[in-house]
Amino acid sequence: MNYSGVPEPGIEVQPKHYICRRASGKLKLDGRLDKPFWEKAEWTEDFVDIEGELKPRPPKRTRVKMLWDDDYFYVGAELEEDEIWATLTERDSVIFHDNDFEIFIDPDGDTHNYYEFEINAWNTVWDLLLPKPYRDGGPAINGWDIHGLETAVYIEGEINNPSADNRKWSLEVAMPWSSLKECAPEGRGPRAGECWRVNFSRVEWHVEIKDGQYVKRLDPATGKPLPEENWVWSPMGIINMHYPELWGYVMFADHEQAEFALPPDEGIKRLLRKVYYRQRNYYAEHGVFSDRLDILLGEAEKGWDDGLLDLKLETTSSLFQVSARSSDGRSRVCIREDGKLWTEQEGARE
Incomplete structure (x- = not known):
């Protein structure tokens, strides 16, 4: 077998960490994060460019909240946006062809057998399992689904209407451990004090308005859409999300005084x-x-x-x-x- 080269990150990556508290009560998903369910969850730091300090900070704010209980991993995200648009409505479409929000999860941190999830402003999702990163010859398994997944999107503005007073879109995701445990240590959900490797990404395309609609801005030299922006929670130092070893640490906690501790080794x-x-x-x-x-x-x-x-x-x-x-x-x-x-x-x- 011939092995390809593997670019190293352009910065000394220091993964972010987050203490994920236990949820109290049942989440009724509507995409809004201003309800009591989310009050005990802290916001992550604002997203940065995927290359970290090599690039300027994003002009639009993105941040996330997380909670967990015995049944679900809950993620809430808020994306400031004055250009709210989406085109894809069929599940398992390649969602990052639209502006989107993405979740990556590697339960045991071995960089193999991890999950990717993407969602757009239409609440269309793409969920897939990766046995290995693409650099290591791993094909994506698009037929894999997060059974029992629940999602909702809230739009402060109007989708696909450039004349609307667009301010942001937010989303809620409830992922059941019954699906996520497939690639987890001992085939189970997390226990208090354990860390899973997680990262979040936001894809943002450059658009302009033509005939009252958003269209991707083209590069005059190539006639193709300008490259998208990639904004993330934990910077990668490289334009590639499929380096699971660079993702952040989410520590699951069951009491308010829990403090983050980096896993040994x-x-x-x-x-x-x-x-x-x-x-x-x-x-x-x-x-x-x-x-x-x-x-x-x-x-x-x-x-x-x-x-x-x-x-x-x-x-x-x-x-x-x-x-x-x-x-x-x-x-x-x-x-x-x-x-x-x-x-x-x-x-x-x-």
Whole structure:
């Protein structure tokens, strides 16, 4: 198999985190976030450009609230917008061809088997399962659905009417754990204190008004629509949402005093991920994987060779695995050529 190169993020990514409180009461979805159900949920920080500090802050505000209970993961989003439009009305259309809001969820943080959800202002949704990121050869499974999904959209203005007093659109999503547990650890929903990797994205197209309708603005040089803007909760440092290792952390809490704690071994996982990026890029250039860590890791990753991590690299002509001692010293954290990341006991093999 030939492995493609994998671009590294253009910034040192520091994923955002959010403490997701328990919901009280039943949510009656209408797309509005000004009702008592959402009062105990804090807003996330305002969205930034997908490339983070490499680009200016978005001119339109986007923010999210989250809650959970034994049955659902609840997401509420508010999108400031003076150009409210949508065209797609059939489920599982490619929703990001419209302005949209997107949710990405990787329950166990291994970057494989994760969910993507998109919704437009018509309340049309696209939900899919990805066995692997596209960079690792993973096809999207469009036929997969979040059974029991509930959604609603509220529009402060009027859809597809440029002359309306358009201010924002907001949405509510209730995703049942009965569907999300499919790719979760132990095949269950989260427990208090656990973190899932999550990110949110907003796609915003450049439009103009012609004959009283919104149309995508074209690039005069190509005759094609101008590239869309991508605004996110946790910046990626690269124009690609399918880097699950860069998503934020959502910690599920069951009491008001809960404080966020970064899951153990996350620093080790980031170091191993850098080896993965560089092995893939080395292969793309040389046709083989490197068998030398000192070629893949340098001064920018100081301390990798101090012996505490006990880094081990194993390679063949078309495969590699690199592992490090876990922070508790009882197991090893591993990653391989297709980006799969896992923890195993010493001497074991997945």
